[in-house]
Amino acid sequence: MPVLRSLGERFAGEHPLAGVRVGACLHVTSETANLVHALRAGGAEVALCAPNPLSTQDDVAAALAEDGVEVHAIRGEDMDAWAAHVAAVVASGPQVTLDDGADLVTAIHAARRDLLPGLLGATEETTTGLVRLRRLEAEGGLECPVIAVNEAFTERAFNDRHGTGQSAIDGIVRATNLLLAGRTLVVIGYGWTGQGVALRAKGLGAQVVICEVDPLRALEARMDGFEVMPALKAAERGDVFVTVTGAQDVLGAAHFERMKDGAVLANAGHFDVEIDVRGLAAAATEHREVRPLVDQYVVGGRRLNLLAKGRVVNLSAAEGHPAAVMDVSFALQALSAVHLVRSAGELERRVHAVPAALEREVARLKLDSLGVEIDELTPEQAQYLSSWDRLGR
Numbered sequence: 001m002p003v004l005r006s007l008g009e010r011f012a013g014e015h016p017l018a019g020v021r022v023g024a025c026l027h028v029t030s031e032t033a034n035l036v037h038a039l040r041a042g043g044a045e046v047a048l049c050a051p052n053p054l055s056t057q058d059d060v061a062a063a064l065a066e067d068g069v070e071v072h073a074i075r076g077e078d079m080d081a082w083a084a085h086v087a088a089v090v091a092s093g094p095q096v097t098l099d100d101g102a103d104l105v106t107a108i109h110a111a112r113r114d115l116l117p118g119l120l121g122a123t124e125e126t127t128t129g130l131v132r133l134r135r136l137e138a139e140g141g142l143e144c145p146v147i148a149v150n151e152a153f154t155e156r157a158f159n160d161r162h163g164t165g166q167s168a169i170d171g172i173v174r175a176t177n178l179l180l181a182g183r184t185l186v187v188i189g190y191g192w193t194g195q196g197v198a199l200r201a202k203g204l205g206a207q208v209v210i211c212e213v214d215p216l217r218a219l220e221a222r223m224d225g226f227e228v229m230p231a232l233k234a235a236e237r238g239d240v241f242v243t244v245t246g247a248q249d250v251l252g253a254a255h256f257e258r259m260k261d262g263a264v265l266a267n268a269g270h271f272d273v274e275i276d277v278r279g280l281a282a283a284a285t286e287h288r289e290v291r292p293l294v295d296q297y298v299v300g301g302r303r304l305n306l307l308a309k310g311r312v313v314n315l316s317a318a319e320g321h322p323a324a325v326m327d328v329s330f331a332l333q334a335l336s337a338v339h340l341v342r343s344a345g346e347l348e349r350r351v352h353a354v355p356a357a358l359e360r361e362v363a364r365l366k367l368d369s370l371g372v373e374i375d376e377l378t379p380e381q382a383q384y385l386s387s388w389d390r391l392g393r
């Protein structure tokens, strides 16, 4: 994770977080450990718990604890233990919280309001967390500034387009060992994530068909060179289907009835509601597991292969986002924490976008790590681009 490493090296010289208590509720993985190292290099005291008991890597938790980090997370812990662990991080009195689902910052708002005056701000890594925090803001209850890391451009581009795009295809290939070249792959939903899946599938030689409900996104897909059609029509064409919409029952009985023998169904959206799995089971006359993570349902004499029981395929059948993706996300988290500390008392108590300068800094560090150099505007160009009176100059 070269971006975090170079930030850590810089932080070690500047100590921008000297003595700051940071509470983090992030998946306890080796990637998060690198973020914790960078924060501590900047002088922060870090207490860590997990947003999901199943994502904790116990060896990473143990190594961090041995290194002096306050870690409250055990893989597979029950909900009571999990809640006690979140409460323990809250009790450390964080001045900055880093969340993946808003658990820490909302716990402080709900149960430890005495800590709110010392809370300089929070960062949030997920859409779900931002929904909760925007709700709190709308109700007039948000008592600290929040940086919406999840909505940063670099996050969208890296996390959604490249991270999920690649790992969703990876999951499909690992689960099925299918050759995608020459097959028709239907992507339902052409948002950031769907675009990533479509681009990778095209690169592997698949014929890609896009289904959308938004005319702008549908037009974009068409202009990007993909075939666009309604899902019912695509149901007859596809060999592989990938749902990435965030909506429910995107593939249902009417689609299953039209699908070809051997069709593969995968979901890369957040929840396992995009493919109507119950409807598929109800319509099937036979069901068996043909490979690990591949359930085959026979519908009208045709075999339909559901991957990972309709759960998110890149996490269930592959390894989720590669470290290079988390490198960029967590660099934004680290710089956002520094921004909250440097702007203490100046930011309004609302959800803020990541400042553009931070995004540019992360992009520059990433380019450096790739050995890519870029041009700079000459002073004359900068002057020309910023003046309103271009004709009279």
Ligand SMILES: NC(=O)c1ccc[n+]([C@@H]2O[C@H](COP(=O)([O-])OP(=O)(O)OC[C@H]3O[C@@H](n4cnc5c(N)ncnc54)[C@H](O)[C@@H]3O)[C@@H](O)[C@H]2O)c1
Pocket: 127, 159, 160, 164, 188, 189, 190, 191, 192, 193, 194, 211, 212, 213, 214, 217, 244, 245, 246, 247, 250, 268, 269, 270, 271, 312, 313, 314, 315
């Ligand atoms: N698997 C992962 O690791 C991962 C990573 C990022 C996002 N996601 C999830 O992927 C989903 C999409 O995320 P995104 O960032 O691309 O969102 P997005 O809003 O950019 O795109 C979703 C697209 O789906 C379209 N859509 C909605 N309902 C539809 C329907 N019934 N038929 C056809 N198109 C439909 C929308 O018009 C939109 O263009 C979300 O559930 C998100 O949580 C998963």
